Amino acid sequence: MSRQILYAKPSITQREIDYVTDAIATGWGERCYDYLVRFRQAFAEYLGSQHVFPTASCTGALHLGLAALGVGPGDEVIVPDLTWIASVAPVTYVGATPVFVDALRDTWCIDPAAVEAAITPRTKAILVVHLYGNLVDLDAVLTIARRHGLPVIEDAAEALGSEYQGRKAGSIADLGVFSFHGTKTMTTGEGGALVTNRDDLAAAIAVLDAHGRNSKEKRAFWCERIGLKYKMSNLQAALGLAQVERLDELVGKRREVFGWYREALGDVPDLDWNPEPAGTINSFWMPTFILGQRWAHVDRDALLAAFQAAGIAARPAFYPLTSLPPFAADCHHPNSRELGTRGVNLPSYFDLLPEDIAYVADQVAEVLA
Numbered sequence: 223m224s225r226q227i228l229y230a231k232p233s234i235t236q237r238e239i240d241y242v243t244d245a246i247a248t249g250w251g252e253r254c255y256d257y258l259v260r261f262r263q264a265f266a267e268y269l270g271s272q273h274v275f276p277t278a279s280c281t282g283a284l285h286l287g288l289a290a291l292g293v294g295p296g297d298e299v300i301v302p303d304l305t306w307i308a309s310v311a312p313v314t315y316v317g318a319t320p321v322f323v324d325a326l327r328d329t330w331c332i333d334p335a336a337v338e339a340a341i342t343p344r345t346k347a348i349l350v351v352h353l354y355g356n357l358v359d360l361d362a363v364l365t366i367a368r369r370h371g372l373p374v375i376e377d378a379a380e381a382l383g384s385e386y387q388g389r390k391a392g393s394i395a396d397l398g399v400f401s402f403h404g405t406k407t408m409t410t411g412e413g414g415a416l417v418t419n420r421d422d423l424a425a426a427i428a429v430l431d432a433h434g435r436n437s438k439e440k441r442a443f444w445c446e447r448i449g450l451k452y453k454m455s456n457l458q459a460a461l462g463l464a465q466v467e468r469l470d471e472l473v474g475k476r477r478e479v480f481g482w483y484r485e486a487l488g489d490v491p492d493l494d495w496n497p498e499p500a501g502t503i504n505s506f507w508m509p510t511f512i513l514g515q516r517w518a519h520v521d522r523d524a525l526l527a528a529f530q531a532a533g534i535a536a537r538p539a540f541y542p543l544t545s546l547p548p549f550a551a552d553c554h555h556p557n558s559r560e561l562g563t564r565g566v567n568l569p570s571y572f573d574l575l576p577e578d579i580a581y582v583a584d585q586v587a588e589v590l591a
């Protein structure tokens with residue numbers, strides 16, 4: 223079997239090559255921030271966000287955001303159990319304690335009622351994750367957060383281009399973070415962004431992001447506090463600018479690929495696919511199905527092994543973080559456990575052709591038959 227279908231891959235066109243070539247040839251000296259300025263502006267416009275801080279990673283953006291909120295030792299941050307570890311690792315970087323809560327079975331994202339039940343006098347922030355492009359029930363979470371005076375961070379690393387009631391995921395709560403890792407909807411190689419509409423948070427982030435220097439300070443090298451260093455380079459921003467200019471196309475292709483899967487596998491019963499409830503647009507970063515009751519006899523990992531033998535790089539859904547050694551906790555999160563152990567991510571990237579999807583769909587149907 224010679225066919226190889228990757229799990230994820232960026233789309234690089236002549237535009238990306240031209241911008242990066244220009245940046246490396248001319249983006250120095252007086253022009254050393256040109257692409258960063260343009261990238262910031264284009265990304266802010268795309269999201270409808272006031273302030274954008276490009277970073278070296280989404281993990282770094284989260285560290286910066288938590289620090290700007292003043293989260294520290296003794297504080298608790300409410301987080302979903304079912305997510306990539308990078309959502310939660312930065313909570314530990316600032317010395318705070320993650321408090322894990324279950325997912326809703328229908329959105330696969332954090333359960334707002336469980337968030338409210340987890341609030342204590344030590345809670346300092348709520349971190350939600352738009353998993354695989356699916357949307358968090360933000361109305362409910364933001365209502366609870368407001369009632370308790372707590373800030374909300376949206377991890378939109380997997381939901382660039384998703385929309386909630388007409389607004390872009392990641393631009394709605396107090397802070398939003400994005401990833402431009404090579405597996406994500408747009409890439410800068412490695413990279414990310416921290417965004418906000420709150421001027422007070424933007425001012426705090428600007429100081430932290432510059433090793434503690436305040437732009438109002440006249441003295442060079444005068445640092446008013448210990449900061450962080452997670453800046454994106456101008457070279458990465460050149461790649462990022464080209465990708466932002468193509469975002470509608472990049473997101474559109476993901477939606478098309480998801481549609482192809484649904485069409486090809488529409489006849490297979492009891493597979494629960496990424497939801498797209500009324501009032502939302504799902505960017506379908508990862509086309510994912512959860513094996514239903516009818517497939518209780520099917521071993522998910524054997525299914526993945528069969529895909530691998532057929533040259534298809536499908537992936538398991540995330541392990542609930544409380545099942546991993548760093549966070550090992552004795553907790554009862556049945557939805558996170560079910561979604562995590564019964565979920566399969568299918569390949570999705572720009573260059574996939576309808577016949578690739580047909581091939582993957584054939585394998586899925588065959589293994590389940």
Ligand SMILES: *Cc1c(COP(=O)(O)O)cnc(C)c1O
Nearest residue numbers: 279280281306308309379401403
């Ligand atoms: C990819 C990802 C991150 C981390 O992004 P990096 O840029 O690799 O730091 C964080 N959260 C979620 C949900 C992700 O999928």
